[in-house]
Amino acid sequence: MVQSSILGFPRMGVNRDLKKACESYWAAKISRDELLAEGKRLRIEHWKIQQDAGVDLIPSNDFAYYDHVLDHIQMFNAIPERYSKHSLDPIDEYFAMGRGHQKDGIDVPSLEMVKWFDSNYHYVKPTFQDGQTFKLAADPKPICEFQEAKEAGIVTRPVVLGPVSFLALGKADRGQSLDPISLLDKLLPVYEELLEGLKNAGAETVQIDEPVLVFDLQPKVKAAFKPAYEKLSGTNSKIPKLVLATYFGDIVHNFDVMPAVQSLYGLHVDLVRHPEQLDSVIGQLGSQQVLSCGVVDGRNIWKTNFKHAIEIVETAIQKLGKDRVLVATSSSLLHVPHTLDSEKKLPEEVKDWFAFAVQKATEVTVIAKAVTEGPATVRDHLEANAKSMRARASSSRTNDPKVKERQQQVTEDMHNRRNPFPTRYAQQKQHLNLPMFPTTTIGSFPQTKEIRVQRNKFTKGDISADEYARFIEKEIEDNVKIQEELDLDVFVHGEPERNDMVQYFGERLDGYVFTTHAWVQSYGSRCVRPPIIVGDVSRPAPMTVKESKYAASVSKKPMKGMLTGPITCLRWSFPRDDVHQSVQAQQLALALRDEVLDLEAAGIYVIQVDEPALREGLPLRAGTEREKYLSWAVKSFRLSTAGVADSTQVHSHFCYSEFQDFFHAIAALDADVLSIENSKSDAKLLKVFVSEAYERHIGPGVYDIHSPRVPSQQEIRERIDEMLRYLRPEQLWVNPDCGLKTRGWTETKAALTNLVGAAKEFRAKY
Numbered sequence: 042m043v044q045s046s047i048l049g050f051p052r053m054g055v056n057r058d059l060k061k062a063c064e065s066y067w068a069a070k071i072s073r074d075e076l077l078a079e080g081k082r083l084r085i086e087h088w089k090i091q092q093d094a095g096v097d098l099i100p101s102n103d104f105a106y107y108d109h110v111l112d113h114i115q116m117f118n119a120i121p122e123r124y125s126k127h128s129l130d131p132i133d134e135y136f137a138m139g140r141g142h143q144k145d146g147i148d149v150p151s152l153e154m155v156k157w158f159d160s161n162y163h164y165v166k167p168t169f170q171d172g173q174t175f176k177l178a179a180d181p182k183p184i185c186e187f188q189e190a191k192e193a194g195i196v197t198r199p200v201v202l203g204p205v206s207f208l209a210l211g212k213a214d215r216g217q218s219l220d221p222i223s224l225l226d227k228l229l230p231v232y233e234e235l236l237e238g239l240k241n242a243g244a245e246t247v248q249i250d251e252p253v254l255v256f257d258l259q260p261k262v263k264a265a266f267k268p269a270y271e272k273l274s275g276t277n278s279k280i281p282k283l284v285l286a287t288y289f290g291d292i293v294h295n296f297d298v299m300p301a302v303q304s305l306y307g308l309h310v311d312l313v314r315h316p317e318q319l320d321s322v323i324g325q326l327g328s329q330q331v332l333s334c335g336v337v338d339g340r341n342i343w344k345t346n347f348k349h350a351i352e353i354v355e356t357a358i359q360k361l362g363k364d365r366v367l368v369a370t371s372s373s374l375l376h377v378p379h380t381l382d383s384e385k386k387l388p389e390e391v392k393d394w395f396a397f398a399v400q401k402a403t404e405v406t407v408i409a410k411a412v413t414e415g416p417a418t419v420r421d422h423l424e425a426n427a428k429s430m431r432a433r434a435s436s437s438r439t440n441d442p443k444v445k446e447r448q449q450q451v452t453e454d455m456h457n458r459r460n461p462f463p464t465r466y467a468q469q470k471q472h473l474n475l476p477m478f479p480t481t482t483i484g485s486f487p488q489t490k491e492i493r494v495q496r497n498k499f500t501k502g503d504i505s506a507d508e509y510a511r512f513i514e515k516e517i518e519d520n521v522k523i524q525e526e527l528d529l530d531v532f533v534h535g536e537p538e539r540n541d542m543v544q545y546f547g548e549r550l551d552g553y554v555f556t557t558h559a560w561v562q563s564y565g566s567r568c569v570r571p572p573i574i575v576g577d578v579s580r581p582a583p584m585t586v587k588e589s590k591y592a593a594s595v596s597k598k599p600m601k602g603m604l605t606g607p608i609t610c611l612r613w614s615f616p617r618d619d620v621h622q623s624v625q626a627q628q629l630a631l632a633l634r635d636e637v638l639d640l641e642a643a644g645i646y647v648i649q650v651d652e653p654a655l656r657e658g659l660p661l662r663a664g665t666e667r668e669k670y671l672s673w674a675v676k677s678f679r680l681s682t683a684g685v686a687d688s689t690q691v692h693s694h695f696c697y698s699e700f701q702d703f704f705h706a707i708a709a710l711d712a713d714v715l716s717i718e719n720s721k722s723d724a725k726l727l728k729v730f731v732s733e734a735y736e737r738h739i740g741p742g743v744y745d746i747h748s749p750r751v752p753s754q755q756e757i758r759e760r761i762d763e764m765l766r767y768l769r770p771e772q773l774w775v776n777p778d779c780g781l782k783t784r785g786w787t788e789t790k791a792a793l794t795n796l797v798g799a800a801k802e803f804r805a806k807y
């Protein structure tokens with residue numbers, strides 16, 4: 042019999058209950074026990090959902106109050122002393138590592154948080170010390186949660202992050218020199234103890250995640266698999282059967298570690314992203330080993346194509362037999378929203394194309410039943426599914442012949458500015474008449490409570506579109522006045538009308554739909570609600586011209602238009618799975634190209650196209666795939682911006698400055714000015730601009746906008762001095778790291794006063 046399984050379930054609950062509980066606990070509005078009770082309620086509710094759907098292998102320990110990697114850090118006592126020394130309650134110590142702790146005389150920042158593979162989920166980075174030791178917590182969380190489920194009548198398959206990934210995803214603490222993977226010998230006994238404990242508690246199988254297998258691995262990391270899994274393999278009868286799970290990529294390039302994992306009970310692979318790896322993976326399996334086929338997408342919201350998924354699973358069955366095949370989600374469902382049932386406003390036609398976590402739970406069971414008992418036993422499901430697939434493929438919402446026609450007419454020329462940078466710059470200089478060390482900001486100004494109140498009133502219909510528009514104009518006028526007082530050089534309108542830099546554009550483009558409850562955890566209690574691209578994208582009308590034009594009309598200095606770039610619009614949405622992402626990016630680029638040209642025609646001669654998500658879209662492995670991505674990503678940016686006259690200045694913004702790996706792509710964007718995050722990074726990163734003889738202009742952020750702290754003029758001056766060691770004075774812009782929407786006005790004004798002051802000091806010198 043083919044069993045169905047899920048690798049992990051979203052934690053937040055149907056109404057972001059976990060977010061609310063955590064935030065209430067942090068604000069001291071509920072007690073620790075109330076928080077823990079809410080966690081338990083959510084876990085049981087989520088197990089029941091999966092049980093009711095008929096899922097055979099239901100995960101436990103996939104739940105986390107903040108982050109599952111952080112759970113492991115605490116469970117293995119890999120807690121840096123700066124957290125452990127305060128003897129906080131374990132849950133407070135846990136949150137201190139996740140989000141910092143500033144209370145009762147304790148002031149400790151959080152551990153570093155970084156993106157989980159190429160998703161928008163962030164995990165807390167294990168941070169190790171020289172001489173690091175490990176010790177299993179007294180009541181290990183996976184055992185407690187397994188027992189909790191058992192008491193509720195559900196036998197689960199616990200999920201544990203594997204030892205190699207746990208170490209490889211970590212780092213040495215500041216000032217420490219160890220290589221995390223060298224800690225393997227010390228860590229393995231703790232895993233053994235944990236796994237034995239799980240077996241004692243009654244767990245038959247455990248899902249052990251080793252997602253780093255999809256990366257290009259250093260030889261040392263690869264070599265760690267053998268000792269790790271020899272120790273934890275089925276030869277130790279005190280350890281449960283292990284299913285080693287990989288996701289978000291293929292593992293073919295790491296097959297040399299297979300002998301080490303062949304003795305494990307089973308292997309899970311992602312067949313949504315990489316169906317082509319199936320045959321070669323089967324060839325690598327041990328003679329008894331089970332294959333878990335990830336055929337239900339854990340990263341996107343589309344209904345599974347049953348016919349297609351069943352074919353894949355059948356291929357595996359033909360080679361392995363029914364008892365050696367599992368049907369599974371491709372990854373944890375952490376990355377998809379909770380349930381489609383919450384969506385009351387989606388058009389029925391479109392709703393029928395989606396499956397969120399609750400619906401995906403049913404999908405794995407239907408596929409498993411179809412291949413176990415025959416398609417006839419689930420005929421209704423299969424027929425409804427096929428009908429839905431056909432409806433989606435032929436819907437006028439997905440297909441817009443006008444968009445396709447326009448894509449066919451795209452020429453190479455449309456990706457190129459008329460002239461190279463020096464010619465353009467000469468004209469821009471004359472046209473914009475900017476001083477040396479020009480100052481600007483990245484786009485947004487503080488999104489005050491008043492702005493949110495008015496936006497809510499407008500959404501609810503309590504104020505008219507006219508009233509709202511007047512309110513926005515007043516905000517823009519105030520922003521302009523403030524920038525005049527600050528004496529900045531290139532102004533922005535401040536983005537008061539934008540709820541979110543992607544959603545705002547999505548709402549104005551055809552081809553998008555929006556949800557009301559489809560939240561996905563981004564980090565800790567923070568959730569995002571990505572819009573969904575369902576069809577060919579086009580721009581029915583200008584999206585930002587009115588506000589920018591108004592801003593320009595009330596200001597004496599150049600006004601910078603502000604757009605979100607095609608890759609960021611794509612990456613921060615749920616994309617289509619029926620056409621290649623490069624096609625979607627090109628459609629977005631064409632829509633933005635029209636917007637850019639409309640802005641120019643409206644008298645906006647500085648236009649910034651933000652691409653903070655360009656980097657996270659980078660394929661996980663170096664090589665052809667990465668180069669292909671960069672090629673179409675760069676092309677889409679160029680297509681959106683290259684239509685303007687030489688005298689119009691194109692800016693772009695990135696929230697990071699680690700360009701070393703792919704600098705050629707950043708240069709190939711051909712933006713006249715780049716603003717980049719730099720205040721947390723070492724100015725040495727700017728070296729790459731020197732070594733590549735980069736001639737265009739750059740504004741490395743001079744202060745960090747993530748904190749309310751006001752940088753002094755001297756501090757900013759020192760930053761600029763440091764930058765001038767790498768960049769030519771004519772090349773340098775002076776700006777903050779990123780947009781100011783999360784800041785308050787008081788610190789914003791103070792910081793920008795010092796920023797302008799520092800720029801003027803340099804102007805006087807040169």
Ligand code: GLN
Nearest residue numbers: 483484485651653780781
């Ligand atoms: N223009 C946007 C802003 O200022 C850029 C945000 C970002 O880079 N994430 O808010």
Ligand code: ZN
Nearest residue numbers: 695696779780
């Ligand atoms: Zn930014």
